Amino acid sequence: MDEDPGQVARGILLDKLSGQPRTRAELAGVLAERGIDDEVAGEVLDRFAEVGLIDDAAFANAWVESRHRGRGLGKRALAQELRRRGVDDELARDALEELDPEQEEETARDLVRKKLRSMRSLDRQVAMRRLIGMLARKGYAGGLAMSIVKQELDASHEEFPLLNESGLEPE
Numbered sequence: 051m052d053e054d055p056g057q058v059a060r061g062i063l064l065d066k067l068s069g070q071p072r073t074r075a076e077l078a079g080v081l082a083e084r085g086i087d088d089e090v091a092g093e094v095l096d097r098f099a100e101v102g103l104i105d106d107a108a109f110a111n112a113w114v115e116s117r118h119r120g121r122g123l124g125k126r127a128l129a130q131e132l133r134r135r136g137v138d139d140e141l142a143r144d145a146l147e148e149l150d151p152e153q154e155e156e157t158a159r160d161l162v163r164k165k166l167r168s169m170r171s172l173d174r175q176v177a178m179r180r181l182i183g184m185l186a187r188k189g190y191a192g193g194l195a196m197s198i199v200k201q202e203l204d205a206s207h208e209e210f211p212l213l214n215e216s217g218l219e220p221e
């Protein structure tokens with residue numbers, strides 16, 4: 051006798067949720083890959099959401115917090131990751147709004163300071179370009195990246211002397 055499709059779907063979801071939190075869209079994709087009927091999948095996913103086993107808003111908030119602190123990612127990169135994981139745009143926006151702009155700036159500043167230590171032998175313009183590129187890849191806005199990099203380079207001007215157009219230090 052064949053197993054009840056709802057029971058199979060529940061088993062699949064419980065297995066997937068035991069490893070790490072997942073979004074509803076990710077879980078729906080897993081059920082589709084396993085050949086679970088869309089109607090059955092929808093019912094089981096709805097029930098899991100009702101009892102709190104699937105909560106995309108909580109997932110988005112935890113994801114933003116974790117990836118910002120752990121990897122130093124900025125809002126743009128975080129939004130892209132949430133979109134890839136199937137989080138609704140509105141839920142993603144709400145989660146990203148929880149990220150304090152001052153905290154985001156401080157995280158970017160810390161990333162720049164850390165990276166600066168390994169750039170002492172580089173020309174100031176090269177260091178600036180690389181640091182701005184690093185922040186851009188991590189999802190920080192261009193204006194914020196430029197501002198922070200300039201401030202941090204100026205603060206460490208002993209290691210990165212300001213050069214004039216001729217490449218010489220100003221008098």
